[in-house]
Amino acid sequence: MSAELDELYQSIILDHNRRPKNFREMEDATAKADGVNPLCGDQLTVWLKMDGDQIADVSFRGQGCAISKASASMMTQVVKGKSRTDAEQLFTDVHALVTGKPTGADVGSLKALSGVSKFPLRVKCASLAWHAMHSALQGSAAPVSTEAEGPGSAS
Amino acid sequence: MSAELDELYQSIILDHNRRPKNFREMEDATAKADGVNPLCGDQLTVWLKMDGDQIADVSFRGQGCAISKASASMMTQVVKGKSRTDAEQLFTDVHALVTGKPTGADVGSLKALSGVSKFPLRVKCASLAWHAMHSALQGSAAPVSTEAEGPGSAS
Amino acid sequence: MNRPTVGVRSASAAPAGFVADHGALAPRADFPLLAAQPRLHYLDSAATTQKPASVLAAIQRYYETENANPHRGAYALSAVATEAYHAARVRIAKFLGASDAETLIFTRGTTEALNLVASTWGRANVKAGDRIVVTRLEHHANFVPWQELAHAVGAEFVIAELGANGTLDMEAFAAAVTPKTKIVAFGHASNALGTVNPVADIVAIAKRVGALTVCDGAQSAPHMDVGVDSLDVDAYAFSGHKMLGPMGIGGLVMRREILEATQPYQLGGDMIAHVGDQHTTWNVLPHKFEAGTPNVEGPVGLAAACDYLTSLGMERVIAHERTLAALAMEKLAAIPGVSVLGPEIAHRGGVVSFTLKGVHPHDLSQLLDGDGVCVRAGHHCAQPLMRALGVHATTRASFYVYNDGADVVALAESVARAKEKLASD
């Protein structure tokens, strides 16, 4: 296996894929959004419970590849307790990371997603949950699509 | 000018083009048909006056290139006085001639049309009036089209 | 077709001893992309095929020696281009077994051919209360246009369901085709499962009620001696890029009486007889359905592809694919956790769709790609089928003339390795 594939499928990614965190519906959510990758049909839902400006709880469920599931799982771990602004900033930083334009910002364990940058078609997978979270934070009801994300799509 | 072009535009063809015979409407026609070459828009009408099974008179008018005009003009000269069957046979022989499959039949002065066989796109021009005559003989009212004639069209 | 499903149904179509060595049917050296990447295992030919050098040379030769706008010029070069276009139509029609070349209408591909039928004949003839029947196996291209047509006119859109093993339930199908049915649209072969449908039985049922029969040939034209005339369908659609030809060209073969009685599709140059200020009349077939400057390159390249396939022999093409598919099914099924979808080999072409427990097809195909194995992962433009199968996506390997036993072995080994890496336990 190539070094690039090894970096894409780091063990932390594979662990999150096997045992995703916060992989559940949320009864008492205050916001919720669906994300869909139209060309592959992958789909997930992100639930948020906001406490004022703060993310008190976050969870997700859905169909997806290891990259999208691990990204979603790590996201739920990291943004819990964060303010709306910090969560959005993190989305920006992660997006920069997976598209190969790292900002130098410290994204902690999310650095494990950096391998995605070598696989442009997988950017959509890695960012699907983040788009959904962003959408839930905005209070938008329409499902978000990652189709506009890059040159193509797959999953 | 190439020998082939010289043969296509023989002086007899050019003469008929300049001074077409029987180039007139016919008031007392018993049959009439239009011929049209759809891709170029060339169009002519053939009138027949039948006396029983015999072509008592024939004339034409219309828009067309030298080849179609000369062919029409010569046709009117040759079929006048002929029986329906002989006229149809002549059509068959001329068609064979201009498509380069001469039957050996004696077509008289119409042999001047043989140059057409080197120019497949002009077959439609040379046969337009003949198709119209054929159609008039059949008593068909719909305009005939030469479009089905060959691989393409022009004029 | 001449031998409706014989070549497909009987394993004995493969010459004896052929299974043993698994050589490619077509030399890899004939395909520049494959020749340049000797370690590539290209197993996505159901999506699009690689091109032989002869096809690329035909395109190049056309532009270098014959290029002009056909039909429109009196000069010799235009006559040459016109003849090239005409001759390509005749050769492609002959390859497909369509005796009336003027009933072959060039389109961008299968999708456009099917949309053409839906938007012309369909719009004019399907009314509120009528019924359109498709099958659960259809590609979106042979599903969504009919669904929308039904929706637009208030007709009923009915999906004939599957029986066992990804084959059509023919009893259910017969029951679905009521006297109100105006169109029966079905694939000759499924791109998602490989299933080859019993065309003769389907057509017989559709004809009982006088429905228009529309056959999606995207996955049959490249693989078998189709014999369109003998299929006895009203419309047959195909794509050049799936049969070694260039992209952007394909076609529709449709019964002459129907084409003649149907209003044209797109409007513009070449398809008109006379344009009046307020009224226009149409040209004869095939021009009536081909508005605008024709794509000459496409048919010229596709005709070269047909010649190449003919030189291989279509009977050998399907036999070769089925040999490789059978081998792949055997080797994949031997990996614990792998489920091969679809019917037994006797009812399929060279497509093998499978799932691996606990592993998403996208991840699987990504790891396979690391080994140079190119497979397709996803819904294969067959979401309605995926729903019925209860799977979200599958991994699909599809075989063609340039594949060999080594490609099958590489696939199976790579799947086993990927499983080690990705599977939960």
Added chain:
Amino acid sequence: MNRPTVGVRSASAAPAGFVADHGALAPRADFPLLAAQPRLHYLDSAATTQKPASVLAAIQRYYETENANPHRGAYALSAVATEAYHAARVRIAKFLGASDAETLIFTRGTTEALNLVASTWGRANVKAGDRIVVTRLEHHANFVPWQELAHAVGAEFVIAELGANGTLDMEAFAAAVTPKTKIVAFGHASNALGTVNPVADIVAIAKRVGALTVCDGAQSAPHMDVGVDSLDVDAYAFSGHKMLGPMGIGGLVMRREILEATQPYQLGGDMIAHVGDQHTTWNVLPHKFEAGTPNVEGPVGLAAACDYLTSLGMERVIAHERTLAALAMEKLAAIPGVSVLGPEIAHRGGVVSFTLKGVHPHDLSQLLDGDGVCVRAGHHCAQPLMRALGVHATTRASFYVYNDGADVVALAESVARAKEKLASD
């Protein structure tokens, strides 16, 4: 566009001294067909253009190194094909001056692009009693679809007539565009007469009544720096084969809000978001309007053509064409019996249409062909215009980057010789 008609209106756009030597703008050696036939005077580029070697090489390279079905595979080769397709769209949009590349929809050519607008937006928005206005100059592709649309929905189909010299009568045009007008369709430049229309004035009049503005750019995209954004039209259609690109590809640039609010065109793979058993949702732009496997070769080849044109400089292209056209007008007009149709050079591009008294254009072009001069003879897919001009057909020479003064001289000399042979006296 950036310089709406400056390059076209002012003869001073041609560099001083340029008229004197009449060299080709692009080396003939760059065009394999022309290089192989040094005595050919190809003067039918308004119908279709010859292709530079760089375009053929781009096609070849794509098939030899990058070919796969884009959008659909997770493997690297498919990603490469996807990127090739995407990058070509961006380059072509940039060439045309369309800042939002996703609003460039690939079609087979101009004809399909115009039909797309008529059959989607047109069908949905034009009602009985509404009006559609076209001009007398239109090619059938920008005439028949609107005529039929009007006919189908019971709208009024109105032809804005010409004033002097084959230019639009702008007063009559303004009067024709009533408040009931829903669509104004006009050519940027006429393929039959060469007339370049005053786009800004037309658009201003159409906007007063809120009509959709549809610009047929088949004869502008190849010849000038169009600057689609600054034209401020709602839809702009063009053909790749008329601008050095391959056959079978072209496009539509349409305002994003309109594309987003409009139902899709053809239905099938790639253009869907979700296919339910009874209801389907659409993908985002540009995919929503591109059903089926995309033609990657076409955009890749066309992008190479755009690069080639950019390297020549579009300002120089139009100046070069007008130089040759002006020279041809002068030399042809000097032959007794020749009438050059259309406006003075200040209002036209590189198209010269003419008649020769007593000689049918078909015969003329046949004799010209004998001298290696390829011109077009006929109605030029503009029968309504021919009727208004009171001519049955014309002979047309059209100039492009590879033509030079020798082509013009050959044309004029050949016409003179043909006249000797054919004219009555």
